[in-house]
Amino acid sequence: MRFDELNLEEAVLDGLDAMNFAETTPVQELTIPVILEGKDIIACAQTGTGKTAAYVLPVINELSKGTHPANAINAIIMAPTRELAQQIDQQIEGFTYFIPVSAVAVYGGTDGIAWEQQKRGMEMGADIVIATPGRLLAHIKLGSVDLSQTSFFILDEADRMLDMGFYDDIMQVHKLLPPTCQVIMFSATMPPKIRTLAKTILKNPEEIKIAISRPPETILQTAYVCYEPQKIRILEDLFLQSRPQRVIIFSSSKIKVKELAATLKRMKFNVAPMHSDLEQSQREEVMKEFKNGHIDILVATDVVSRGIDINDIRLVINYDIPHDPEDYVHRIGRTARGTNGEGLAITFISTDEQAQFKRIEDFLEKPVYKIPVDPKFGEAPLYEPEKYNTPRRGRGRPRKEGNNNNGRPRQSNAHHKGRPRKNG
Known part of the structure; x- marks a missing residue:
């Protein structure tokens, strides 16, 4: 219409x-x-x-x-x-x-x-x-x-x-x-x-x-079933094999975002964190630097999984499993939005996240391909979500993620009636 x-x-x-x-x-x-x-x-x-x-x-x-x-x-x-x-x-x-x-x-x-x-x-x-x-x-x-x-x-x-x-x-x-x-x-x-x-x-x-959308078929979805300490070693190995560019890594909390970004920085990767403890001016600067290619890896909470339009993301990594299947779709949907419409999503699944990930697969109505963990990282767990199907405790999204007094956004102006507002 x-x-x-x-x-x-x-x-x-x-x-x-x-x-x-x-x-x-x-x-x-x-x-x-x-x-x-x-x-x-x-x-x-x-x-x-x-x-x-x-x-x-x-x-x-x-x-x-x-x-x-x-x-x-x-x-x-x-x-x-x-x-x-x-x-x-x-x-x-x-x-x-x-x-x-x-x-x-x-x-x-x-x-x-x-x-x-x-x-x-x-x-x-x-x-x-x-x-x-x-x-x-x-x-x-x-x-x-x-x-x-x-x-x-x-x-x-x-x-x-x-x-x-x-x-x-x-x-x-x-x-x-x-x-x-x-x-x-x-x-x-x-x-x-x-x-x-x-x-x-x-x-x-x-x-x-409107029908809940599932990820486009153009997104190649993969996963590693591993123990929690193996995640960072696998991640480092991935980035050493192929230089990371236009990558978003999602983690479950701002504390983990800070820790992961600091660890990757010590490994000499070009990385920046995105979370609610940054001043708003800093957050906007990080987004600007990431969009123009001056930052290769963005480590973020779900604050950027919805509503922020970033094209040409080459890879999305779920370092932690999101709570809701829809959040998984939002996260990996940051990729496959560029001109070629193709993207790659990799998810790390620790033992206590297996049941959650099975719910995501049920929502997707198909299994996600599990990449074998290289033996050099030690023995990896089997994918047995029924075995680990116990309720997670203490889960909750920090309320201040969306609205707190630590950031500093751009100044907000009331636009006067009858007066065209300047763009930019």
């Missing part, structure tokens, strides 16, 4: 035309008409499906009509991480170039100047506030946020927010919204906790589900 076949305002279509957006994606075709009708909605769609435009376009379409309060916060978009909040803000900037709709991004890790800019933007009544939960609540508690006239409440990557422990924050914000507020939820997965949240905050919602 073409965007001009939807019931969108001319100014919105002009913005889409300027950005060379012509055809809708499946999630956009299904959700935009429902949101335009004013219905609550829960949509299951992953990053890369065009979901941001699916909710942003109908919201700015309605705000562009000029029927909403001029000095009120008319829409709240809540996102789990600063990176996603920034990307949503950038998309809104493009879509509203010809429209007098204002926006401000509100996320943690800022200095006092950025805090004041965020506060001023909300007090002036930015039409759209894109926020991480913790920072939005901080402003609310200081009295700089009035949500009494808000018309749209959007939760993006709701499953990730619940995983990060933001349920109470979401409910606190929801209680401040008027009963007439339209609630829109997007989630990559639909576990019971998401359905419970939906029943709590949505009113007779429409449910839209």
Whole structure:
């Protein structure tokens, strides 16, 4: 379907035309008409499906009509991480170039100047506030946020927010919204906790589900079944055989990311870590250096597995098994996105991760090829996931991964109504 076949305002279509957006994606075709009708909605769609435009376009379409309060916060978009909040803000900037709709991004890790800019933007009544939960609540508690006239409440990557422990924050914000507020939820997965949240905050919602994508066949998926201490030796051997370039290594925690990056650096590899303890300016610099090829290996937590667009990744390594099969898909999906569409994914499976990896294989509906471990690294365990099928304890995503006060993101500016915003 073409965007001009939807019931969108001319100014919105002009913005889409300027950005060379012509055809809708499946999630956009299904959700935009429902949101335009004013219905609550829960949509299951992953990053890369065009979901941001699916909710942003109908919201700015309605705000562009000029029927909403001029000095009120008319829409709240809540996102789990600063990176996603920034990307949503950038998309809104493009879509509203010809429209007098204002926006401000509100996320943690800022200095006092950025805090004041965020506060001023909300007090002036930015039409759209894109926020991480913790920072939005901080402003609310200081009295700089009035949500009494808000018309749209959007939760993006709701499953990730619940995983990060933001349920109470979401409910606190929801209680401040008027009963007439339209609630829109997007989630990559639909576990019971998401359905419970939906029943709590949505009113007779429409449910839209885009088929959960599995990794492209162009990604060669392989794995090593090994003991935990063998992982680093196998990794070093791989990199000595073939110089690493455009490689992302995912690890389960920022502590392990730091340790692994430091170990690889001692081995003289060109590597940088990416985790929430870095200042935001440092994180942005690392991403820039990795994208332009000055860094060969990025060791990261799942903070970069979703929502960050990096092309031409040659290899993704799962140093640790992700908790959810969908996270595995997100991780290895960072590869096979370049011009040739091919990629390689290698996963290290320790004994206590075998049951988890079997769940991933069940989700993929096929086994992943296990590369024999070279005898020089010692005897390796057999792949016997049933033997190790015991619940993992103590698992939890650190809430501060997405929103903390240690980073320093770019300054966030409220964009004034009626004034085209500068790109870049």
